[in-house]
Amino acid sequence: MSSASGASAQAWSPKVVGFVCDWAVATGDLTDERGRLTSHPSVVLIRVPCSGFIRPAWLEDALKAGADAVFVVGCPYGDCLNREGNYLMRERVDQLQRRLQRRKVEPERLSMLAHGLHDREAFLGEIAALLERLRQIGPASKGAAPARRAAAAPAEGS
Amino acid sequence: MYRRALTALQRFTLRLDVGMNRVYPTDWNPLYYTGGLTNLFLFILVLSGIFIFFYYVPSLVGAHASIVYLTEQVPYGGLIRGIHRYSADAFIVAALLHLFRNWFTDRYLFSRDSPWISGMFLLLFGGFAGVTGYIMVWDERGLALLGIFDGLLRSIPAAGTKLAEWLVGAAGVGEGTLPRILLLHVGPASLLYVLLWWHYVRLRHPKIWPPATWVLVSLGLVTLLAALLPVTSGIPATPGARPSTMPLDVFFLLPFWLAGVVPPFLVVLLVAGLFVAGLVIPYINRESPAEMGVRQPGVAQVIDGNCTGCELCYYDCPYNAIIMVPSPYPGLTRAAASRKLLAVVLDSRCIQCGICIGACPFEALELPGMLESDVTRRVEEAVRAAETVPA
Ligand code: SF4
Ligand code: SF4
Numbered sequence: 001m002s003s004a005s006g007a008s009a010q011a012w013s014p015k016v017v018g019f020v021c022d023w024a025v026a027t028g029d030l031t032d033e034r035g036r037l038t039s040h041p042s043v044v045l046i047r048v049p050c051s052g053f054i055r056p057a058w059l060e061d062a063l064k065a066g067a068d069a070v071f072v073v074g075c076p077y078g079d080c081l082n083r084e085g086n087y088l089m090r091e092r093v094d095q096l097q098r099r100l101q102r103r104k105v106e107p108e109r110l111s112m113l114a115h116g117l118h119d120r121e122a123f124l125g126e127i128a129a130l131l132e133r134l135r136q137i138g139p140a141s142k143g144a145a146p147a148r149r150a151a152a153a154p155a156e157g158s
Numbered sequence: 159m160y161r162r163a164l165t166a167l168q169r170f171t172l173r174l175d176v177g178m179n180r181v182y183p184t185d186w187n188p189l190y191y192t193g194g195l196t197n198l199f200l201f202i203l204v205l206s207g208i209f210i211f212f213y214y215v216p217s218l219v220g221a222h223a224s225i226v227y228l229t230e231q232v233p234y235g236g237l238i239r240g241i242h243r244y245s246a247d248a249f250i251v252a253a254l255l256h257l258f259r260n261w262f263t264d265r266y267l268f269s270r271d272s273p274w275i276s277g278m279f280l281l282l283f284g285g286f287a288g289v290t291g292y293i294m295v296w297d298e299r300g301l302a303l304l305g306i307f308d309g310l311l312r313s314i315p316a317a318g319t320k321l322a323e324w325l326v327g328a329a330g331v332g333e334g335t336l337p338r339i340l341l342l343h344v345g346p347a348s349l350l351y352v353l354l355w356w357h358y359v360r361l362r363h364p365k366i367w368p369p370a371t372w373v374l375v376s377l378g379l380v381t382l383l384a385a386l387l388p389v390t391s392g393i394p395a396t397p398g399a400r401p402s403t404m405p406l407d408v409f410f411l412l413p414f415w416l417a418g419v420v421p422p423f424l425v426v427l428l429v430a431g432l433f434v435a436g437l438v439i440p441y442i443n444r445e446s447p448a449e450m451g452v453r454q455p456g457v458a459q460v461i462d463g464n465c466t467g468c469e470l471c472y473y474d475c476p477y478n479a480i481i482m483v484p485s486p487y488p489g490l491t492r493a494a495a496s497r498k499l500l501a502v503v504l505d506s507r508c509i510q511c512g513i514c515i516g517a518c519p520f521e522a523l524e525l526p527g528m529l530e531s532d533v534t535r536r537v538e539e540a541v542r543a544a545e546t547v548p549a
Contacts, residue, residue, distance in 0.1 A: 015544035017537060022453055034543040042546045044540035049453050049528065052474070053512030055519075058533055065541040076179060078190030081265065082511040084363065084476045092516065116172050 013042035014068035014134035018127075019058075021051040023081040023132045024073045025115040025123045043127055051075075051112075052085030056096040059110060063100075068140050069109040071130065073123065086114060109132050109140060160442075191368035192256035198368060198376055199249035199288040200284075200350060206242040207347065216296070216336035221296035222394040229391060240384025246288055248380060248410040253281055261439065270509070271440040276356040280438040283353065284345040288410035290343040296336065297392030304331065304339075306414045306422075313423035360507055362478045455527030457508040458515065460501050463490030464522035467499030474517035479507035493520060 020027060027045055030037055037043045048054060051074030062070045072093060074086030093112040101107060111130065115123040160429050178187045188195065213232060215224040228235040257277060260266055266274035289307065293300045304326065311322040323343070327334035358364045367373065417425045458479075465490060472480045485500040501522070503514075524530060 013547055015541060017540045017544065033179075034400045035540060036543055036547070042544045046533075046536050046540055047453075048512070049347065049455050049525070050511040050513055052516050053525070053528075054252075054516050055530070056516075058537060061534055062537045062541060065538055067541050067544065076175065076187075077185055078187055079175060079263075082262075082476050082509070082513060083365075084474070085513050086510065088474055088513060089516065116176065118169065118172055119176070 003045055012135060012139070013040070014131055014139065016040075016043040016071065016127075016130070016134070017062040017065065017067045018043060018045045018071045018073060019048050019051070019054050020045050020073040021075060021085070022047055022049055024051065024075045024117070025119050026117055027120070027123075028087045029125070030120065037124075039124060040127060040131060043131070050080075050082050050085040051065065051089040052080075052082065054089060056092045056105075059093075059096060060100075063105070063109060063140065066140075069111070069130065069134055071111045071113055073113045074115050079116065086112075105140070107139050108137055164262065167258075168264070171259060171262040186369055186371065188227065188368070189255075189259065189371055191365060191372060192252055192259055194365045194368040195372065195376060196249060196252040196256055197354070197366050198373055199245045199380075202245040202377065202380065203242060203249060203348070204257050206245070207344075209238050210242060211344075214340070216294075216340045218296075218333060218336065221336050222391065225295055226391050229389070234319075237381070237384050237525055240387070240389045241380050243389045244270055244380040244383045246291065247407070247409045248376065249284065250288065253277075253284060264276065266440045272360055273357050274440050275437060276353050277431065280350055280353045280357060280432055281436075283349050285410060287343055287346040287350070289414075290339050290346075292407065293339050294336070295345055295391065296395050298395055299392055301331075301395035303337070303411070303414055306417045310413075310417060310422045310426050313421070314426055328460055360477050360479075362473075366490065453527070455510050455512060455525035457505050457510060457526070458503045458512065459524050459526060460503060460524045461524060462500070462518050465489055465497065465501050466491075466494045466520050466522070467497035467501070467503075468520070469499065470517045470519065471501050471514035471523055475514050476511070477507050477509055479504050479509070480514060489508045491520070494522075 025049075027037075030039070031045055032038060032041075035044045035046060051072050054072055058072045059072070074080065074089055074091055077086055077090070080086045083152065090112045093110060096109050097110050100110060108130070113123070113126055115126075175187065175189055178189050184190070210228060213224055213235070214230040215221055225239070229239055230236065251436060253263055258407070260274070260277075289303065293304045293307070308322050308326055312318045314321065325338065327338055358366070413425050416428070467482065467485055469482055472482050481502050481504060483497040483502050485497045488495050489497050489500075510525065510527075512528070515523050515525055515530075517523075521530060
């Protein structure tokens with residue numbers, strides 16, 4: 001798990017997938033056409049209609065497909081355009097985090113952020129901090145990634 | 159012009175939020191609870207109002223005396239009267255903040271017009287109850303207010319005289335007047351709760367109350383105000399006499415002050431114009447969602463065979479757009495085979511936010527414009543894009 005930590009840590013860019021609510025931080029001019037952040041090209045964003053739209057299973061999918069971390073960006077708590085989306089998502093992320101931790105997946109690999117429309121500096125700052133933490137814990141080991149889909153075990157789901 | 163102003167105001171509102179979030183944890187930001195605060199003040203008004211109602215005598219000689227008795231003789235009567243007065247002011251302030259906040263942050267558009275329209279009526283009737291409340295005190299100001307109100311109504315062509323008679327009674331200001339005013343105070347105030355039902359009907363878990371800390375702070379604030387700046391009763395009204403002073407309450411009585419400056423009919427037109435403008439705000443200058451760059455993934459669809467009737471989507475939909483009906487036939491999957499309920503999306507209420515998609519653990523809901531398969535494909539693409547980082 002700690003194979004990448006060391007001298008070459010700076011060179012390694014963790015692969016990160018981020019789901020961003022359409023109404024949260026504006027990223028139109030921060031990404032290229034494939035959704036990569038220009039400042040951190042190994043971070044790829046997917047815009048969704050609301051942070052609450054995200055199924056926890058998709059976050060697991062991203063980890064399974066080889067991402068080192070996933071995150072969700074919603075609006076500041078209390079300020080969701082749809083009133084509740086970010087609270088609901090925060091709960092689902094917490095649940096999934098606990099479930100993944102039982103499988104020895106570090107909690108850093110899954111996070112819920114909240115940034116309003118014009119908060120891009122704070123957003124980019126948090127991404128940089130996230131990458132730094134990921135460099136410390138190293139790439140996700142294949143074995144630790146969840147091996148099954150959440151839908152197969154719905155009783156556990158959110 | 160209008161749009162540019164709104165964009166600027168939206169920026170300002172969001173900045174204010176960010177600033178406020180530095181002071182309070184976001185779950186506590188009072189700006190996120192303007193609606194809850196308004197409702198809280200309304201509740202304080204109702205409770206203190208019931209207390210005052212026990213003492214109030216709606217007659218020409220009795221009204222002012224009963225208020226004086228309440229203020230000076232009844233234990234805590236003056237305090238409760240003060241709380242009633244100051245929470246009325248706080249109610250209007252919180253309601254206006256709520257209005258502007260939702261206006262500036264686009265929370266009135268498209269299918270969210272019903273809270274907006276009902277909000278306009280709430281404001282109208284709330285303001286009206288405030289004015290009749292001032293008249294009820296039946297001091298010089300109350301009488302003067304009644305006179306101006308009467309004049310405003312009479313200035314309306316054709317219907318004016320009839321309306322004025324409804325307000326004060328056909329015989330002019332007399333014994334019949336104050337019972338009417340009492341009714342016109344309590345009636346609209348009760349009507350507010352009917353309107354609140356309309357205000358909330360499309361919202362699941364509406365934030366009706368602010369966090370407990372803010373409840374206590376607000377309650378403390380109005381109590382402190384009532385104790386430090388006790389509400390005094392003016393000189394009792396004598397119909398026919400000219401009032402010596404007329405203290406102005408900016409929150410309720412602005413139109414009445416205006417009536418002394420411009421012709422009454424203009425004031426009526428202004429108030430009516432503001433109200434109508436408020437009603438049309440959600441519909442003017444309306445761009446379609448596509449023009450605004452808003453994604454429209456379509457109304458959520460239930461994949462009938464997969465739904466197990468677990469009700470999770472029903473609890474999470476913020477707009478009360480999902481109802482659970484008795485399942486007419488068993489589902490197709492093993493989990494859904496013995497279901498009792500089936501989720502149904504009400505098209506007219508769904509605003510296409512997709513929150514129910516995230517809530518459903520059985521893959522039984524889809525947004526037509528962003529299917530689960532689209533998302534999983536995009537996740538794979540994203541991981542591949544992250545792997546092929548340009549040098
Ligand atoms: S998309 Fe789902 S959660 Fe959102 S309003 Fe429609 S039914 Fe409700
Ligand atoms: S969450 Fe899914 S399975 Fe549960 S009632 Fe709603 S549609 Fe049916």
